[in-house]
Amino acid sequence: METILVNAGGLVLMAAIVWWFWLSSSDGDASAQNQSHH
Amino acid sequence: MSEASVLHTTLSISGATCQGCAKKIRNALEPLTGDTSLVEVNLEDQTVALPKGIDATEAARIVTETGYPAEPVTEPDTPANCCSSKSEKAVAGTDETSDKSDKETDKGTAAEAQSDDQVHLAITGATCASCVNTIEKALKSVSGVTHAHMNLADNTATATGAADLQALVRAVESAGYGASVIEDMDAADDQKQEEDKKRYKTLLVKMAISLGLGVGLMVWGIGFGSMTVSDANQGIWFGLGLLTLAVMAGTGGHFYVGAWKAFRHHNANMDTLIALGTGTAWLYSITVVSIPDALPEMARHVYFEASAMIIGLINLGQALELRAKGKTSEAVRRLLDLRAKTARVIRDGQEQDIPVEDVRKGDHIRVRPGEKLPVDGRIVEGSTRIDESMLTGEPMPVSKAVDDEVSAGTLNTHGGIIYEATRVGSETALAQIIRLVKKAQGSKPAIGRLADTISSVFVPSVMLIAVAAALVWYNVGPEPAIVHMMVAATTVLIIACPCALGLATPMSVMVGVGKAAEYGALIRQGDALQTAGKLDLVILDKTGTITEGHPAVTSVHSVNGDEQQLLALAAGLEQHSEHPLAEAVVNKAKEQNAQPLKVTDFEALNGKGVAGQFEGDTVRLGNRRWLEAKGLLLSGLADAEKAITEEAGTPLFLARGTQVLGVIGVADAIKTDSQAAIRRLHDAGIKVMMVTGDIDATAKAIAAKTGIDDYRAEVLPEDKADVVNEMRGKGYTVAMVGDGINDAPALAAADVGFAIGTGTDVAIESAAITLMRGSLHGVPDAIEISRATVKNIHQNLFGAFVYNSLGIPIAAGLLYPVWGILMSPILAGAAMSLSSVTVVTNANRLRLFKSSHKPVKAQSQRANGERN
Numbered sequence: 001m002e003t004i005l006v007n008a009g010g011l012v013l014m015a016a017i018v019w020w021f022w023l024s025s026s027d028g029d030a031s032a033q034n035q036s037h038h
Numbered sequence: 039m040s041e042a043s044v045l046h047t048t049l050s051i052s053g054a055t056c057q058g059c060a061k062k063i064r065n066a067l068e069p070l071t072g073d074t075s076l077v078e079v080n081l082e083d084q085t086v087a088l089p090k091g092i093d094a095t096e097a098a099r100i101v102t103e104t105g106y107p108a109e110p111v112t113e114p115d116t117p118a119n120c121c122s123s124k125s126e127k128a129v130a131g132t133d134e135t136s137d138k139s140d141k142e143t144d145k146g147t148a149a150e151a152q153s154d155d156q157v158h159l160a161i162t163g164a165t166c167a168s169c170v171n172t173i174e175k176a177l178k179s180v181s182g183v184t185h186a187h188m189n190l191a192d193n194t195a196t197a198t199g200a201a202d203l204q205a206l207v208r209a210v211e212s213a214g215y216g217a218s219v220i221e222d223m224d225a226a227d228d229q230k231q232e233e234d235k236k237r238y239k240t241l242l243v244k245m246a247i248s249l250g251l252g253v254g255l256m257v258w259g260i261g262f263g264s265m266t267v268s269d270a271n272q273g274i275w276f277g278l279g280l281l282t283l284a285v286m287a288g289t290g291g292h293f294y295v296g297a298w299k300a301f302r303h304h305n306a307n308m309d310t311l312i313a314l315g316t317g318t319a320w321l322y323s324i325t326v327v328s329i330p331d332a333l334p335e336m337a338r339h340v341y342f343e344a345s346a347m348i349i350g351l352i353n354l355g356q357a358l359e360l361r362a363k364g365k366t367s368e369a370v371r372r373l374l375d376l377r378a379k380t381a382r383v384i385r386d387g388q389e390q391d392i393p394v395e396d397v398r399k400g401d402h403i404r405v406r407p408g409e410k411l412p413v414d415g416r417i418v419e420g421s422t423r424i425d426e427s428m429l430t431g432e433p434m435p436v437s438k439a440v441d442d443e444v445s446a447g448t449l450n451t452h453g454g455i456i457y458e459a460t461r462v463g464s465e466t467a468l469a470q471i472i473r474l475v476k477k478a479q480g481s482k483p484a485i486g487r488l489a490d491t492i493s494s495v496f497v498p499s500v501m502l503i504a505v506a507a508a509l510v511w512y513n514v515g516p517e518p519a520i521v522h523m524m525v526a527a528t529t530v531l532i533i534a535c536p537c538a539l540g541l542a543t544p545m546s547v548m549v550g551v552g553k554a555a556e557y558g559a560l561i562r563q564g565d566a567l568q569t570a571g572k573l574d575l576v577i578l579d580k581t582g583t584i585t586e587g588h589p590a591v592t593s594v595h596s597v598n599g600d601e602q603q604l605l606a607l608a609a610g611l612e613q614h615s616e617h618p619l620a621e622a623v624v625n626k627a628k629e630q631n632a633q634p635l636k637v638t639d640f641e642a643l644n645g646k647g648v649a650g651q652f653e654g655d656t657v658r659l660g661n662r663r664w665l666e667a668k669g670l671l672l673s674g675l676a677d678a679e680k681a682i683t684e685e686a687g688t689p690l691f692l693a694r695g696t697q698v699l700g701v702i703g704v705a706d707a708i709k710t711d712s713q714a715a716i717r718r719l720h721d722a723g724i725k726v727m728m729v730t731g732d733i734d735a736t737a738k739a740i741a742a743k744t745g746i747d748d749y750r751a752e753v754l755p756e757d758k759a760d761v762v763n764e765m766r767g768k769g770y771t772v773a774m775v776g777d778g779i780n781d782a783p784a785l786a787a788a789d790v791g792f793a794i795g796t797g798t799d800v801a802i803e804s805a806a807i808t809l810m811r812g813s814l815h816g817v818p819d820a821i822e823i824s825r826a827t828v829k830n831i832h833q834n835l836f837g838a839f840v841y842n843s844l845g846i847p848i849a850a851g852l853l854y855p856v857w858g859i860l861m862s863p864i865l866a867g868a869a870m871s872l873s874s875v876t877v878v879t880n881a882n883r884l885r886l887f888k889s890s891h892k893p894v895k896a897q898s899q900r901a902n903g904e905r906n
Contacts, residue, residue: 003512003513006509006512007509007512007513010505010506010508010509010512011509013505014502014505014506017498017501017502017505018498018502020301020304021304021305021306021497021498021501022498024304
């Protein structure tokens with residue numbers, strides 16, 4: 001049970017990192033991307 | 039080359055209201071630019087910025103056809119503009135364009151360029167390449183900003199465009215960093231120096247506290263107690279845990295605040311890694327102390343000392359880095375130190391010492407031997423020798439007399455002079471040079487932008503690796519698994535520092551640009567610094583570049599034997615022109631007491647010669663090709679012409695109506711060191727080519743005398759750019775070296791344009807690199823510095839990448855299965871600090887750069903002069 005929980009927790013954490021830093025973006029970033037084409 | 043720093047031509051558009059319109063415009067221009075990312079559409083200003091070399095008229099036509107009425111607008115400070123103004127002059131006038139007036143234009147343009155719509159911000163809290171990306175993004179998000187870049191080496195950011203200052207500051211602050219507008223760059227420098235000194239001391243104190251606690255804990259744990267929690271020491275460890283927390287907050291609080299701010303904005307940076315690494319170690323340890331029974335006995339080890347020591351080591355690294363960074367800006371500081379504080383002005387017949395800021399244009403200033411000149415001006419009384427080495431790199435003092443121009447920051451070595459101030463304050467050549475060097479030091483070559491892009495995805499990737507490593511240790515690692523997974527994750531987070539990556543390029547650029555300035559080569563942008571190292575063909579203009587640019591008449595041959603009459607008529611024509619060749623003819627007439635005859639309807643023809651009316655006849659003075667095209671027979675002067683060209687002179691034929699009167703030979707001295715400089719280029723594996731408006735025989739003679747590999751003769755000034763493009767088409771990376779605005783189209787067309795000039799008369803804004811002294815040695819010097827800088831950047835980046843690509847797997851425990859080695863988080867902290875310090879130290883090695891040039895004393899050779 002503990003093993004499942006730790007592994008699931010780790011995977012969720014990894015998914016959260018991907019989501020927070022790559023898939024979602026703050027308002028500032030969104031407008032920045034609209035303005036900049038680099 | 040997709041950066042706005044190389045965007046030049048701008049179109050003014052209308053009707054573009056949304057990102058969809060912008061996309062349509064970019065797509066429409068793709069056939070012209072080859073890449074949509076090279077086009078920058080600014081909806082706020084309704085402008086389109088295009089890369090250098092794009093035909094603006096064609097681009098405007100395409101955009102108009104797409105549905106957005108457009109017209110070309112060229113920026114006032116770009117080479118493109120130099121070209122157009124030059125071309126206009128060439129069309130309206132002739133090849134005899136006045137060097138003087140061109141250079142005056144340059145000065146004006148240079149001054150304007152510095153007052154462009156750039157806002158400089160002092161940034162605080164930026165520590166790594168990820169911060170650079172975040173800040174640049176934040177600035178670009180402000181409406182009106184067309185381009186933004188951050189320089190980690192001196193913690194400043196520059197935003198270009200018409201933006202609200204407070205909005206810029208707010209944007210940076212909301213991204214989690216501090217920002218303030220730099221009103222006065224000089225004052226900001228002094229202030230920054232003071233702040234850096236304070237920060238250095240603070241960091242050392244913080245380092246001493248945190249490292250003291252960490253080492254103390256370790257010694258106590260190993261020597262007198264135990265790092266493992268037991269019933270006996272649980273209370274003590276709890277107290278030490280709280281003490282560690284207090285020290286972490288006090289000496290490393292900025293890491294946690296920075297990490298939180300970045301996290302809120304979906305960013306991750308170096309602070310994130312440090313905060314997570316040390317935070318994980320502390321949280322694990324305090325859990326062990328609080329509920330030891332919940333963990334297996336083997337896992338009841340505490341890591342408070344690791345948290346404290348990591349913060350101590352990183353503070354130490356940052357202090358050392360700060361100190362080394364200060365040294366990199368030495369070149370600018372040395373330039374700043376050249377400024378005189380006071381000036382002795384003569385107002386209403388009274389001499390008075392006043393602060394240099396109060397000197398006005400037109401003031402008469404007395405300078406005694408041994409004193410520095412406070413502003414730019416023109417000598418009105420006295421003569422002297424001025425040491426200009428600080429500006430031009432030229433070691434010998436230059437003689438100056440009445441009407442000669444002098445520059446601020448130079449040293450009067452000989453006699454007392456009085457001079458009139460012509461440029462004061464931020465207009466002086468010295469002030470412009472300082473601005474230019476600072477701007478270039480902050481610019482990023484393409485290689486640096488690559489590093490920034492990598493860094494932006496680096497930190498989140500490291501976080502993923504840390505979690506993955508922890509899971510692997512948990513599932514397949516030995517007991518105590520929970521300790522191993524915590525150690526591996528913490529070590530990965532701590533060792534993976536993007537700061538070395540972020541510092542690798544800007545540090546080297548800063549030192550390289552400063553070093554180039556010491557050698558009298560002003561580099562305008564980081565890209566030029568990088569490209570100069572790759573050059574394999576240097577194209578040289580002739581007059582003023584290979585030669586002195588002061589031609590003199592060497593022979594006069596009259597068909598009827600009356601040389602006096604020939605000179606009088608030639609001088610009558612040439613007295614209307616300001617070209618150096620004309621000056622040579624007029625001077626010769628004066629020498630021979632030949633009174634210039636009255637010539638009317640003067641006309642100068644680009645690359646051909648001059649014409650006018652004399653007593654009802656058309657008189658022409660120019661090259662063979664032109665006169666033959668006019669139906670004149672020059673065969674009778676073949677011997678005289680041959681004699682002139684064999685001596686590398688230029689023959690100027692004079693004809694009145696259909697009658698050929700004679701030929702005048704004009705020659706220009708080859709600069710004493712041109713041959714040696716060309717040899718240095720050969721030694722560096724670079725092919726050297728000359729383009730000249732002169733006839734083939736003369737060009738051949740010059741090429742033979744100087745060791746030039748190839749030449750193109752009879753090239754009109756406006757066709758020089760075609761030669762550059764042709765050679766680029768053949769696969770060469772081409773540098774064009776010219777003596778200012780006359781060669782602007784070719785300078786702009788080349789991969790790297792070198793404007794060669796002397797002292798304050800340089801066409802600062804017309805080329806990527808401006809050589810402050812007249813010597814051609816500036817070209818190999820700049821190339822050598824460029825190669826050394828690029829090599830240094832490569833070393834830094836290689837080091838940073840190797841460090842990370844070796845460090846992360848080792849930290850994750852890759853060596854454990856074979857040798858049983860699992861790196862300690864403390865060692866990771868030390869390695870991380872060492873990586874930044876190594877990069878900065880390596881960049882500082884560039885300060886020791888020495889050019890291969892040894893001054894050579896040689897005699898001038900007479901060579902030809904050409905009209906271009």
